[in-house]
Amino acid sequence: MIRTVASLRSIAFVLALGIIIPILLIFASFLQSEPKIWQHIVDTLLVDLLKNTLKLCIGVLAGTFVLGVGAAWLTAVCDFPGRKFFNWALILPLAVPTYVLAFVFIGLLDFSGPVQALLRANIVSSLKWFPNIRSPGGVIVVMSLALYPYVYLLTRNAFKTQGKRVLEVSQALGRSRAKAFFKAALPMARPWIASGLMLVLMETLADFGAVSIFNYDTFTTGIYKAWFGFFSLSAAGQLSSVLLIFVFVVIIVEQQMRTKIQFNQVGKMTTGESRIRLNGWGKWIAFGFLSAILLIAFFIPCLQLLIWFVRSISAELDSRYIGLLFRSILFSSIAAAVIVGLGLFLAYIQRQYSDFTSKWIIRLATMGYALPGTVLAVGVVIMLSFADRQIIWLIKETSGIQLYSILNGTIVAVIFAYTVRFLTAGFNSINSSMLRITRSQDEASTLLGITGLNQLRKIHIPILKNGLFTAAMLVFVDVMKEMPITLMTRPFGWDTLAVKIFELTSEGEWQRAALPSITLVLAGLVPLILLNRQSERTTL
Amino acid sequence: MNKLIHTLIFSCSLFLLATYSSTGFGQEIAVYSARKEHLIKPVFDLYSKKTGVKIKYITDKAPVLLQRIKAEGEKTPADLVITVDAGNLWHAANQGVLQPVSSDVLTANIPSYLRDPENKWFGLSLRARTIVYSTERVRPDELSTYEDLAAAKWKKRLVLRTSKKVYNQSLVGMLIKEHGKKATAEIVKGWVNNLAAPPFSSDTKVMEAIIAGQGDVGVVNTYYFGRLVKKDPAIPIALFWPNQSSGGVHVNVSGAGVVNASENKAAAIAFLEWLSTAKAQQVFADLNMEYPVNPDVPVNPTVASWGTFKQNKINLKNAGENQAAAIMLMDRIGYK
CATH class of the missing domain: 3.40.190.10 (Periplasmic binding protein-like II)
Incomplete structure (x- = not known):
């Protein structure tokens, strides 16, 4: 038995190493030095890029924390009018890609947009006081609205399962309700909040779509400048490595701080009757806060997309959309299945072996989320082209058949690239649920003779069901929205909705991009609604 | 779970089979295009209808396409690269991705300041x-x-x-x-x-x-x-x-060049030459309200209504x- 588990560990290592290679290839960019470009970047850009990136990260982390944790607390623990609706509806913005939200908000609120035009025409002639949407504040607000569901989703699970019990205990110990929230509930939800914020941080750092619509220069736009402007992939790779190292340090610091505390599941989950009833002003403030989030992050953008869609319907709508939709869904489902499988496997291995090597290999393998998609895709194409050459040579030597491509330019390449990028999202949600299975549960099952993979199947998976489902849906929606990797690695003819959005928006055709965008949002909603159902079922 | 995995494996292999079986039969050109699908596909379709040559393509930003070709190396499926500006074509040539094409048709149809002095790329619309x-x-x-x-x-x-x-x-x-x-x-x-x-x-x-x-x-x-x-x-x-x-x-051009590692050089050049002829030029330019590079081809009436102008003719x-x-x-x- 021990033997099979040990070999499982080697399989995990091989798989994880496969994931790590494209990331390592990015570090290989240091083999070629680019003194001239670095000189230029350091002299003229670096300070601003770092300042902008720092501002953006802090702003978006704070924004998603307030929105995500606030909304999670209200819907998971409190009771007020509309709670059930908000509980599921607050995930909806996850289906809206950040870049779509960005172009909708700029379209609406910029000087030439309908809002300012209406105000100028009817109310006041000068709108000097109107906040400029194309500003650091604008990017931060838009990205927070697009990304808070990650924090919400993970934190809600935490609050739901620890919920009121913690509060009751702390209140019984004589603490006020607010104090109990800050001193007990919040710290106890920390692994989930941290996982959510980590995803947000990595998304923010890797984002290129939204920031370029705002023309807001960040470290990532610097990476693309090195590549698209100076045509130096090595400089782009070197900058990306710096980004990776930064994220790596953040992850380690966070994990070190966390390992000191053990998180175990306490008792049963919150039920409807034991919620905190909000009264008077409280319930209307909660209602208003959540309505505002939903309206701004989801309903208004969707309405604007619909209006644009109606205006451009004749130019865009045709039968190709069935294909685009189908391929988006196909890519997303395969990637979700692969990533959840691998994520579960790695989480299990990490649980069984908390040794140095396993920990580090898994850490490295879950770094991809922080990398700008295109840079990562280059690593993938280089690696797969190399593998292709070897395989093709081998086949030719052994059987005489001349092939041109085995992996590169096939769906395998696309799925592999998605796995490198999104394993983090899958792994994090599975692993944080895994942390809640107590050691004593494992020990008890071992005593009953359930060990190894059986233990995973019979004990862990049923407990993890919720976490697995969350992971699958997160990855599904993430892949659906993904643009640069799909663009670079897709086979001929395999365009998706995101590809279509890219083609139209890069030509400045925002209105025509409404159709693929709205289709993308609708397709992303399906799994989100399923996700809600699932989590409702497990709570009640 | 097992069933799911089986279905997955099955559909994947089916897909791979479909991908491979589609290569190698009939004549086919692979185009990596920075010109977006809706601005180029009608041109491809026209050529396929006329000659029977199939054209498969992917679109992306030009620098990404170039990098993809470089990463794919000798085995790249790309025959032709299309960009929407001269700068990216120049970089493609400079990085050894494109090969020189000596064609009388191209030199006759395209003014010299709109193509590479070394004939590695050619402007197709202005x-x-x-x-x-x-x-x-x-x-x-x-x-x-x-x-x-x-x-x-x-x-x-x-x-x-x-x-x-x-x-x-x-x-x-x-x-x-x-x-x-x-x-x-x-x-x-x-x-x-x-x-x-x-x-x-x-x-x-x-x-x-x-x-x-x-x-x-x-x-x-x-x-x-x-x-x-x-x-x-x-x-x-x-x-x-x-x-x-x-x-x-x-002025700038949307243009093209033949990929160095192309296995279909002759077919790619034939297509490129066709793109510089009257009918193709018309469609290529009109799709996006641009100017044909071929001086013999009339400018679309809407575009012509904006007036005539002197161009900057530095290469x-x-x-x-x-x-x-x-x-x-x-x-x-x-x-x-």
Whole structure:
């Protein structure tokens, strides 16, 4: 038995190493030095890029924390009018890609947009006081609205399962309700909040779509400048490595701080009757806060997309959309299945072996989320082209058949690239649920003779069901929205909705991009609604 | 779970089979195109209908496509690269991705300043980057040159697209070729000082800002103007052709080159040659309201109604050669 588990560990290592290679290839960019470009970047850009990136990260982390944790607390623990609706509806913005939200908000609120035009025409002639949407504040607000569901989703699970019990205990110990929230509930939800914020941080750092619509220069736009402007992939790779190292340090610091505390599941989950009833002003403030989030992050953008869609319907709508939709869904489902499988496997291995090597290999393998998609895709194409050459040579030597491509330019390449990028999202949600299975549960099952993979199947998976489902849906929606990797690695003819959005928006055709965008949002909603159902079922 | 895995494996292998079986039968050209699907597919379809040659393609940004070809190396499926600007073509040639093509058809149909002196790339449609102005707040006789947009009278009236767009990098690159770095820096500095709003992410946004009254003049590619006018002919903006008594209007090309590692060289060249002939030129340019590069092909009536102009005829390879210098210059000055 021990033997099979040990070999499982080697399989995990091989798989994880496969994931790590494209990331390592990015570090290989240091083999070629680019003194001239670095000189230029350091002299003229670096300070601003770092300042902008720092501002953006802090702003978006704070924004998603307030929105995500606030909304999670209200819907998971409190009771007020509309709670059930908000509980599921607050995930909806996850289906809206950040870049779509960005172009909708700029379209609406910029000087030439309908809002300012209406105000100028009817109310006041000068709108000097109107906040400029194309500003650091604008990017931060838009990205927070697009990304808070990650924090919400993970934190809600935490609050739901620890919920009121913690509060009751702390209140019984004589603490006020607010104090109990800050001193007990919040710290106890920390692994989930941290996982959510980590995803947000990595998304923010890797984002290129939204920031370029705002023309807001960040470290990532610097990476693309090195590549698209100076045509130096090595400089782009070197900058990306710096980004990776930064994220790596953040992850380690966070994990070190966390390992000191053990998180175990306490008792049963919150039920409807034991919620905190909000009264008077409280319930209307909660209602208003959540309505505002939903309206701004989801309903208004969707309405604007619909209006644009109606205006451009004749130019865009045709039968190709069935294909685009189908391929988006196909890519997303395969990637979700692969990533959840691998994520579960790695989480299990990490649980069984908390040794140095396993920990580090898994850490490295879950770094991809922080990398700008295109840079990562280059690593993938280089690696797969190399593998292709070897395989093709081998086949030719052994059987005489001349092939041109085995992996590169096939769906395998696309799925592999998605796995490198999104394993983090899958792994994090599975692993944080895994942390809640107590050691004593494992020990008890071992005593009953359930060990190894059986233990995973019979004990862990049923407990993890919720976490697995969350992971699958997160990855599904993430892949659906993904643009640069799909663009670079897709086979001929395999365009998706995101590809279509890219083609139209890069030509400045925002209105025509409404159709693929709205289709993308609708397709992303399906799994989100399923996700809600699932989590409702497990709570009640 | 097992069932799911089996289905997955089955569908994947089915897919792979489909991918491989589609290669190798009949003649086929693979195109990596930075020109977007809706602006190029009708041209491909026309050629396939006429010759029976199938064309498969993927679209992406030009630098990404180039990198993909380089990463794929000898085994790249790409035969032809299409970009929407000369700078990226120059880089492709410079990085050894493209091969020289000696073709009398191409040299006869395409003017020499719109193709590579070493015949590694060829312009296929011409795009003019010109001045657009508000007909409500600017008289055309107030306008003269790109350089003049740096003058104090345009303070808080100029709107520009971001310097990260290659069109602006080419424009500034060509200015560097004409005036040298020092004088160009002064011009760009003047532009930045005159900006009425932070640079926009697209030419369309630039024109919308002028229509809304945020700025009075801007610099855009003409086809973006064409698209807006097509939607609403009443918009209060118009095009102005600058530098008519000096270098001429800055033009760029959407063009193509044959990939070095192409296994289909002859078919790719045949297609490229066809693209320079009358019928193809017409469709290629009209799809996006651009100008044909072939001087024998008439300009679309809508496009012709914007007037004729003198072009800047310095060879476009200078846009590529000076691109890095242009970006550094704009970065230093703070043109975002």
